[in-house]
Amino acid sequence: MTHTTVRARGIDRVIEILDYLHDRRTPVRIGELARATRTPRSTIYEIVNRLVEARWLELRDGEGTVFFGPAMHYYGSNYLDSVDLIRTARLEVTRLAEQVGETAQLCSLDGNKYIVMLNEPGRRMFRISSDIGVKVPIPWTASGRLLVDHLKPDEVREFVPPDDFRLPDGRTIPVDGFLAEVAAAREAGFARTSALVDRFTTCLAAPIRDASGRCLATICFVVPADTTAELQAEMIEVLKDSGRRMSIAL
Amino acid sequence: MTHTTVRARGIDRVIEILDYLHDRRTPVRIGELARATRTPRSTIYEIVNRLVEARWLELRDGEGTVFFGPAMHYYGSNYLDSVDLIRTARLEVTRLAEQVGETAQLCSLDGNKYIVMLNEPGRRMFRISSDIGVKVPIPWTASGRLLVDHLKPDEVREFVPPDDFRLPDGRTIPVDGFLAEVAAAREAGFARTSALVDRFTTCLAAPIRDASGRCLATICFVVPADTTAELQAEMIEVLKDSGRRMSIAL
DNA sequence: AGGTTGTGTCCAGTATAACGGACAAACATC
DNA sequence: GATGTTTGTCCGTTATACTGGACACAACCT
Numbered sequence: 018m019t020h021t022t023v024r025a026r027g028i029d030r031v032i033e034i035l036d037y038l039h040d041r042r043t044p045v046r047i048g049e050l051a052r053a054t055r056t057p058r059s060t061i062y063e064i065v066n067r068l069v070e071a072r073w074l075e076l077r078d079g080e081g082t083v084f085f086g087p088a089m090h091y092y093g094s095n096y097l098d099s100v101d102l103i104r105t106a107r108l109e110v111t112r113l114a115e116q117v118g119e120t121a122q123l124c125s126l127d128g129n130k131y132i133v134m135l136n137e138p139g140r141r142m143f144r145i146s147s148d149i150g151v152k153v154p155i156p157w158t159a160s161g162r163l164l165v166d167h168l169k170p171d172e173v174r175e176f177v178p179p180d181d182f183r184l185p186d187g188r189t190i191p192v193d194g195f196l197a198e199v200a201a202a203r204e205a206g207f208a209r210t211s212a213l214v215d216r217f218t219t220c221l222a223a224p225i226r227d228a229s230g231r232c233l234a235t236i237c238f239v240v241p242a243d244t245t246a247e248l249q250a251e252m253i254e255v256l257k258d259s260g261r262r263m264s265i266a267l
Numbered sequence: 268m269t270h271t272t273v274r275a276r277g278i279d280r281v282i283e284i285l286d287y288l289h290d291r292r293t294p295v296r297i298g299e300l301a302r303a304t305r306t307p308r309s310t311i312y313e314i315v316n317r318l319v320e321a322r323w324l325e326l327r328d329g330e331g332t333v334f335f336g337p338a339m340h341y342y343g344s345n346y347l348d349s350v351d352l353i354r355t356a357r358l359e360v361t362r363l364a365e366q367v368g369e370t371a372q373l374c375s376l377d378g379n380k381y382i383v384m385l386n387e388p389g390r391r392m393f394r395i396s397s398d399i400g401v402k403v404p405i406p407w408t409a410s411g412r413l414l415v416d417h418l419k420p421d422e423v424r425e426f427v428p429p430d431d432f433r434l435p436d437g438r439t440i441p442v443d444g445f446l447a448e449v450a451a452a453r454e455a456g457f458a459r460t461s462a463l464v465d466r467f468t469t470c471l472a473a474p475i476r477d478a479s480g481r482c483l484a485t486i487c488f489v490v491p492a493d494t495t496a497e498l499q500a501e502m503i504e505v506l507k508d509s510g511r512r513m514s515i516a517l
Numbered sequence: 518a519g520g521t522t523g524t525g526t527c528c529a530g531t532a533t534a535a536c537g538g539a540c541a542a543a544c545a546t547c
Numbered sequence: 548g549a550t551g552t553t554t555g556t557c558c559g560t561t562a563t564a565c566t567g568g569a570c571a572c573a574a575c576c577t
Contacts, residue, residue: 024535024562028277028314032321035342042345048553057536062555064278064535071282072377077349085346087377087384091400092285093343095292096335098398099327127322127337134340148348150341274532274565298523307566312525 030056030064035073035085039150044082102225102234103134105266109236109259110137117238117252120145124160124222125234127152129176131161134234145218145239154181156190159208159220160235166203166224167231170196185214207253208235211242218242221252223260228267236260280306280314285323285335289400294332352475352484353384355516359486359509360387367488367502370395374410374472375484377402379426381411384484395468395489404431406440409458409470410485416453416474417481420446435464457503458485467492471502473510478517486510 033054038045045053051061065083068074075086097103106123113121114137123135130152138144155161155177165173173196182190202208211219222237236259238252283304288295295303301311315333318324325336347353356373363371364387373385380402388394405411405427415423423446432440452458461469472487486509488502 024564026277026564027534028281028317028564030535031278031281032317032323035338036321039341039345042348044349046553047555057538058554059537059556059558060535067278067282071286073282075346084349085342087346087382087400088285089339090343090346090384091289092335093340094399095289096325096337096340098292099294099334132337134337149344150337274534276534277564278534280565296523297525308524309526309528309567310565313565 044077044084046082110135120239126164131155131158157214159210159222162199162202162208163224163232223256225260226264294327294334296332360385370489372487381405381408406432407464409460409472412449412452412458413474413482473506475510476514
């Protein structure tokens with residue numbers, strides 16, 4: 018008789034576990050981890066204990082739940098320090114948030130999703146900021162319009178999952194409209210979106226391009242939707258300038 | 268016949284691999300990884316490919332070497348966001364580096380070693396800063412004197428490995444002298460060390476304590492050794508104040 | 518040219534990691 | 548206080564992840 022359950026590799030379990038924690042973004046009970054990843058309880062305890070020992074995970078809330086441990090922070094810092102673009106972008110993003118007083122970010126693609134790599138909150142009382150490493154549909158973002166501007170229209174249609182054109186509130190972005198915005202953003206050297214994922218925010222983004230002109234990442238500001246046109250125009254110039262300098266620096 | 272080689276678990280291999288990359292702090296060739304972790308080449312390729320797929324690792328330098336990938340950064344950010352003390356310390360460290368213009372850090376223990384958790388460079392032309400997550404002997408640091416001040420002298424002797432009292436340049440810190448400095452730091456509410464790991468820098472540190480008075484972490488400044496006594500005194504007050512506020516905030 | 522060293526892939530065998538199921542103890546819920 | 552749920556640990560079994568060795572190819576050196 019063949020078993021319906023597959024005997025999974027430890028590595029795959031670990032990857033699944035950390036991925037699930039990243040999704041939940043909050044400490045999780047071990048039992049729940051087992052259920053969510055469909056791991057036998059005996060196995061989960063074995064693995065989690067090993068990961069806690071290595072400080073990849075940490076027991077929380079009086080030992081009831083687990084979440085990421087300090088080792089992840091150390092490894093993550095090593096990653097940030099090892100990528101030239103990110104190292105310089107870190108200084109830029111800090112400088113922009115500082116000078117302009119609004120939330121500044123470095124954004125990029127992870128597969129066919131948009132992702133925030135760096136986020137530096139501005140000086141506002143009620144800060145607007147995003148979670149790092151959370152995948153978001155490309156059409157929901159200003160940066161997304163720049164990040165696919167090396168693709169031909171048909172390639173974009175193929176690249177972006179159809180469901181991703183549906184916004185959180187149920188509205189759907191027409192694909193043709195999106196393609197037009199991509200072309201316009203490429204032409205203008207920046208992108209702007211307003212009230213897309215929520216009703217209150219506007220995103221302004223400028224590209225960072227490699228030698229071949231491909232958009233590797235974007236720098237952007239996240240500002241309240243009621244920001245005056247003049248201020249937005251100034252910010253766009255600041256972003257374009259910063260993006261251009263980082264593009265030259267390769 | 269019993270084999271001398273042990274068949275290792277995938278998980279343990281992965282932990283070893285990332286730990287090695289963290290030690291080297293630079294992209295590493297796969298062959299070297301295999302040698303350093305004593306992993307069979309067929310196994311290393313299998314594992315590394317899986318980790319690259321999960322974006323835990325990334326191929327670098329035209330595919331010749333591997334290093335940490337973006338997933339580590341995402342997980343690390345989740346960790347930072349999940350720890351109250353670190354979240355508030357991040358704002359403090361940024362504020363201090365900003366206001367005073369010198370490199371500010373949050374430091375803590377990892378087992379019986381000192382470790383830098385957060386590092387925010389100051390405004391100097393030649394920046395003094397440390398690598399995050401690198402283990403350093405406790406006696407080499409100002410913060411170390413505060414981080415063990417809940418231990419009795421005998422406990423400190425037992426806790427700190429004897430070799431750790433030897434400095435990089437060969438000098439040895441007398442254990443009795445160290446114990447006296449620990450007591451003095453506890454009394455004074457701050458610690459200062461000068462020209463310990465190198466000849467040019469002075470470290471100033473203040474404790475962050477939990478409700479029971481135990482030092483959980485320290486905030487500190489790293490400054491040139493020739494900084495005037497007056498300036499140092501001012502900085503110490505700033506640090507003590509900041510540490511006190513974070514202690515109250517639990 | 519030949520020799521040495523490193524890289525990446527493939528395959529068959531077996532040591533063992535992952536599994537299922539059972540257990541007591543700790544918590545909830547009614 | 549009776550009943551259900553969750554937690555953490557233990558153990559014998561077996562599917563397979565890890566292994567060693569072989570292979571072709573590239574990049575070096577003498």
